[in-house]
Amino acid sequence: MPGRILIIDRIATAEGDEGDLLTAAGYEVRRSADEVSARADLHDFVPDLLLLRDDGALACVLKQVTALRARPGAAGLPLIHAGRLEASEARIALLRAGVDEVARRPLGAALLQARIRNLLRARDTAAELSLRQATHRALGFAEAPAGFVPAPGIALIGPEAAPPWATGLPGRPRHRPQAHRSGGEGPSVDLFVIDAAALRAAGEPPEAVFRIVSDLRSRSATRRAALLVRLPDGAREAALLLDLGADDLVPASAGPEEVAHRARRLIALKAQADQLRAAERFGLEAAAIDELTGLWNRRYALNHLTRMVEVAQRGRRPLAVLLLDIDHFKVVNDRHGHAAGDQVLALLAERLRDGLRPADLVARIGGEEFLVAMPDTRLEAARRAAERLRRSVRDASFELSETPGRHRVTVSVGVATGPGPGLSEAEARSLMRNADKALYAAKAAGRNRVTVALSVA
Incomplete structure (x- = not known):
């Protein structure tokens, strides 16, 4: 939904x-x-x-x-x-x-929906980062030490080096006639302000701005920077720019005060996200990350699942839990050795990460058992996601460095949805039990299949 x-x-x-x-x-x-x-x-x-x-x-x-x-x-x-x-x-x-x-009313359907998607993405990202920070505190992880906070880095992309509308921007914005091309060009950039209105006036087609936004979002050095686009009033490409990854749009009729306000808000949101990501990285590797796969470990996953249940109950939203188990994994270890088995686990973890959304929790909770928790996901959508993951493992064979040739691996998946009316910790355990029963049923029915728990909320 x-x-x-x-x-x-x-x-x-x-x-x-x-x-x-x-x-x-x-x-x-x-x-x-x-x-x-x-x-x-x-x-x-x-x-x-x-x-x-x-x-x-x-x-x-x-x-x-x-x-x-x-x-x-x-x-x-x-x-x-x-x-x-x-x-x-x-x-x-x-x-x-x-x-x-x-x-301004009346709003066009495309722009209204794009703006809503944009705002909900920003809200979901902040909520997920805050939720993870709460999990870290509950697990007793130390906060990342506060360091020196430098002035924000701002880059202006457009034909003018110092346009009048940019006079209120904080710091000393740097001018870039074209999109940022690499992470090694001077100090990092927190905010790119793209002057699409001036580029259009200079004869550039609308596609030029699409390329700039896509380029910035595709590069590791700039994908986390905030993007503010200055557009001609009523520009028809506004909706597409938001969906391509622009964080905010400002009309060309806006004065320096409004541009500066939107810029400061984006910089503050990015700083908050950076701080939360730093806290997530700090001290987690040994305490919460599974060393072999790079996924969250059981301790972290169960604590975080409890908080996901709390959020789902508070918002009356669905939550799905998937348990995946590698079929006949003991045969892999016995036939090819434990090094090959470890590589299968690591490769499977990559496929799970690639096939899930950023807000989904994926963890290794046992030897060959994995947990996936999907917020705001109803039963049918969870079943489809489980089938997609199962097929992606079955259809793409594993190439192991320790053993020549390609090897087929399959997984069985149990699915349960909730939450119900119980307390969050009890409900998290109930979801895990239901998913585990469904997983057992999938294995009993012949493996390499998805089974849904019969008792779902």
Whole structure:
């Protein structure tokens, strides 16, 4: 399911109704007439994103935004304002008040959905990193030591070295006429600001900006940098740029203040993500990583699964657990030696990582047994994912350095879904038991198959 959206609809007319567009796109949509009635909906509905439809004066809209952000269930949710306010001064006031995006109605379906996907990706990434940090604290891992925080590195990509709209950017932005090409060119870059409007005015086609964004996202030296694109007002390529990996868009009509605000927000989000990743790396290798496969080990996985259950229960979202076991693994060790068996485990771990989403948990929890936990995944989607993993192992033979030729390996998979009404730790154990029973049934039925637990929530 794409997600839940709560629309606070203060507009009497149904003109340009975004709710119909979102429902058609698969989102679960609920409406509230105002921020007061939204209080009950925030508790009962648990949305992923808020959409405020309000054509009122700026002062009235700011009042609604402030009231929304004061609600406990809405403080950290992505918030889009859809109305008639388009002046740069109004946009910057709304952004400062806590709005994540200011959109002029009526919104096109493609751009609205791309912006929502963009905001939900950012939210999911931050939530997953925070969840992992909580798991690390629960396991007693030390925090990474705080170091010197340098000034943010900003690079401007466009025909001008010092355009007027960039005067409010922090630090001393460096000018790059073209996309960054390697990680060895001077200090690291935290934020790229791509002046698509100026490139277009200079005669560059829209495809040039697509190439720049794709290039930056594809290179290891720049893929974690934030990307802010300055676009001509009403540019039709906005939706595609967001889906290609741009973190935010700013219209060419925006003044230096709005550009600087969006830039500072992206830099802060990147700094937070960098800090959490550093904490994740610090001290984990020996305590939580399986040395042979590079996956999480059993200790880490069971603690993290408990927290995944807590999040699923709080948001009333589904969670799937898969247990995978290599078929006849003892025969591999006996016939080819333990070194070959270790290589099979390492290669299987690579295939599991390649076949799963970043937010999925994958761990080695026993000799030849692996755990996969998939948030926001219902039973049928979990079964399809398990079948895809099983086929990827079966159809691609393993080439082992210790033994000539290629070798076939298969896995059996047990699937269980939840969570149920139990406490998170008990529910995590219940999911594991159900998946284990399904795995046993798959092996009893002849191996190299997927079996779903009969008792699913």
